[in-house]
Amino acid sequence: MSVRDVLLYPDRRLKEVAPPAQGPDAERIAADLLDTMDSLGHCVGLAAPQIGEAARVAVVDVTEHPRGADRNNGRLVLVNPVIVFASGKDVGREGCLSIPDLTANVRRAKRIRVEHAGGGFESRGFEARCIQHELDHLDGVLFLDRVASLVDDVFRRRTYSP
Amino acid sequence: MGHFSVSAIGRDRPGIVAAIAAGLVGIGANIEDSRMTILGGHFAVMLLVSTPDEYDGAAVEAALADAREVLELEALTVSEVGAGADARPAADxxxxxxxxxxxxxxxxxxxxxxxxxxxxxxxxxxxxxxxxxxxxxxxxxxxxxxxxxxxxxxxxxxxxxxxxxxxxxxxxxxxxx
Known part of the structure; x- marks a missing residue:
């Protein structure tokens, strides 16, 4: 268990499609993701490719975030997660530790159902947005790949506090 | 009615749009559409202008001569466009x-x-x-x-x-x- 460095784009590992995660490896990666996420204060999610691990593992925890505190599934460790159902569309502002200078308006589903190695659950709102953002990382997709307009939807982050 | 595309580039300073607009209003021209922006301290403006029949491109340029001199514009161009030439292909x-x-x-x-x-x-x-x-x-x-x-x-x-x-x-x- 250790706090790991977060890769920054243009590191190629952020653009790879990650293979499924296996047993003990998945546990080790999940533990490192949780440690790293916790070390970063405001961070609400992290995916294995961001710490240089090619595996389908992500963690999400919005319980301390003002927008997610009242509606969440707790501290989520997602191994081989798949979104099996999605509905609604909503535009919200996202940033990413791997692209520290920019934020963007990204369109995401409002409600999703996720199946993963540890079971399944439904998620809505802010937590659902975070999960979709982290799962994108497992496919090498960054939020810049999802914005519609550079002028209207991409912004320079005003302050960046890791 | 004549339709013209007017472009101007110059070092940014207060009063550029006002000076160009003053020249145009002096000949009864109407600014139908515009794009203006600043990049690297330089101001660029593109206007789509309609004018009363008696004015041709040279007359529009003459109307902007004062603005050009006062603003020390680096470029000023006036080109005639067909009515409705604004219709660019729709992005898909x-x-x-x-x-x-x-x-x-x-x-x-x-x-x-x-x-x-x-x-x-x-x-x-x-x-x-x-x-x-x-x-x-x-x-x-x-x-x-x-x-x-x-x-x-x-x-x-x-x-x-x-x-x-x-x-x-x-x-x-x-x-x-």
């Missing part, structure tokens, strides 16, 4: 390009589009990141028309790999309502 796809900044990104992508005969209707770029690892982001709106989207996607992927950038093409979202 958006292309996002990003990667470590280096010379040649814009050329690599746009040369491929030009070769495929595809028109760019809007292009914006942004530079982010710190000096040691600058990140270049470009978004283009394009009018594919009858061109094959899958074929273009494949061509752009090849160009992206060679230029070491990410390229993503998506249909432009049509808003319901």
């Amino acid at each position: 796809h958006v292309i996002t390009v990003y990667g470590s900044d280096h010379p040649g990104i814009v050329h690599a992508i746009t040369a491929e589009l030009a070769e495929a005969g595809i028109g760019i209707t809007d292009l914006q770029t942004r530079l982010a990141g710190d000096r040691s690892s600058p990140l270049y982001v470009m978004m283009l709106e394009v009018a594919l028309g009858d061109a094959d989207a899958a074929d273009l996607d494949e061509r752009l992927s090849r160009v992206a790999e060679a230029a070491v950038v990410e390229v993503e093409m998506r249909p432009l979202e049509a808003e319901a309502l």
Whole structure:
């Protein structure tokens, strides 16, 4: 268990499609993701490719975030997660530790159902947005790949506090 | 009625738009549409202007002579356009390009589009990141028309790999309502 460095784009590992995660490896990666996420204060999610691990593992925890505190599934460790159902569309502002200078308006589903190695659950709102953002990382997709307009939807982050 | 495209470029300072507008209103011209922006301390303005019949391009230019001198404009052009020439082809796809900044990104992508005969209707770029690892982001709106989207996607992927950038093409979202 250790706090790991977060890769920054243009590191190629952020653009790879990650293979499924296996047993003990998945546990080790999940533990490192949780440690790293916790070390970063405001961070609400992290995916294995961001710490240089090619595996389908992500963690999400919005319980301390003002927008997610009242509606969440707790501290989520997602191994081989798949979104099996999605509905609604909503535009919200996202940033990413791997692209520290920019934020963007990204369109995401409002409600999703996720199946993963540890079971399944439904998620809505802010937590659902975070999960979709982290799962994108497992496919090498960054939020810049999802914005519609550079002028209207991409912004320079005003302050960046890791 | 005459229709003219008026472009002006100069070092930014207060009063540019006012001085140009003063020249135009003096001949009863109407500013129908405009784009103005500042980049690197330089101000650029493009206007679509309609004028009463008796004014030709030379007359419009003459009307702007004062503004040109006072503002020390670096360029001022007046070109006649047909009525309704504003109708540009409707963009139907958006292309996002990003990667470590280096010379040649814009050329690599746009040369491929030009070769495929595809028109760019809007292009914006942004530079982010710190000096040691600058990140270049470009978004283009394009009018594919009858061109094959899958074929273009494949061509752009090849160009992206060679230029070491990410390229993503998506249909432009049509808003319901």
